[in-house]
Amino acid sequence: MRAVAVVIPAHDEEALIGRCLASVGRAVAAAQQRHPDLVATVVVVLDACSDTTAPQARRWPVHRIEIEARNVGTARRTGVAHALSLLDASPHDTWIAMTDADTVVPRDWLTHQLDLADAGVDLVLGTVRPDFADLSARHASYWRATHHRGRPPGNVHGANLGVRASTYAEAGGIPDLVEHEDVALVRAVRALGARERASDVHEVETSGRLVGRTPAGYAAFLARVHAWIDAPPLAAPGA
Numbered sequence: 001m002r003a004v005a006v007v008i009p010a011h012d013e014e015a016l017i018g019r020c021l022a023s024v025g026r027a028v029a030a031a032q033q034r035h036p037d038l039v040a041t042v043v044v045v046l047d048a049c050s051d052t053t054a055p056q057a058r059r060w061p062v063h064r065i066e067i068e069a070r071n072v073g074t075a076r077r078t079g080v081a082h083a084l085s086l087l088d089a090s091p092h093d094t095w096i097a098m099t100d101a102d103t104v105v106p107r108d109w110l111t112h113q114l115d116l117a118d119a120g121v122d123l124v125l126g127t128v129r130p131d132f133a134d135l136s137a138r139h140a141s142y143w144r145a146t147h148h149r150g151r152p153p154g155n156v157h158g159a160n161l162g163v164r165a166s167t168y169a170e171a172g173g174i175p176d177l178v179e180h181e182d183v184a185l186v187r188a189v190r191a192l193g194a195r196e197r198a199s200d201v202h203e204v205e206t207s208g209r210l211v212g213r214t215p216a217g218y219a220a221f222l223a224r225v226h227a228w229i230d231a232p233p234l235a236a237p238g239a
Helices: 019-034 052-059 072-087 107-120 137-146 165-170 181-191 216-229
Strands: 003-010 041-045 063-067 094-098 123-130 161-164 196-206
Touching: 003 019, 003 072, 003 107, 019 041, 019 052, 019 107, 041 072, 041 094, 052 063, 063 072, 072 094, 072 181, 094 107, 094 165, 107 123, 107 161, 107 196, 123 181, 161 165, 161 181, 165 181, 181 196
Parallel strands: 003 041, 003 094, 041 063, 123 196
Antiparallel strands: 094 161, 123 161
16 A cells, blocks of 8 residues: 555544554554555544644644534544545555544554555454553453454444545445444445455554443443443342
């Protein structure tokens, strides 16, 4: 691949966006070290931010767009369109990598996706793990016991999703949905018969908070698991 578009939607993420953009910068540098002719652009879409997320983002060498959609699908779609407009490579030779503003990506995040793209893969489903510092000890132990490296389940996470730009366009792009926009895109890509790969080699770490930015997002999933794991045991009869 010769071009990479990194797209990050953000809504009131002043506490976390700095570490996200630092990690993305490291990943871009690593990818360009492997591919010296690689052109990369990072676009942060500031969606209805009322905190200091915007000035935090201005500290980094990224493109910023401000919208008032309050819609993660619209934010991702807007970011992808802007990123692609900045790149001169053909859609087939351009890779779109998506993550979230509360997420830290590993150094090989882009490098691994590009290796898969060069091998003919059109869609990469990456894995996500929560920040264990945000979880209870029991919840963190449960997560470690039920997630095994080398066996990615193929779940769809907007925080770790990669797709070839030509495939993205043919699938109609990210829809304007307030949640599950990533799932809708993957469903459309699969309908095309595109080649996909699930991988945990470039696993990202996302916030382990239990109240998120979308009603049914990753935080809601963690909250359900947390409630089940840490629920107090039922009292014994007569107690």
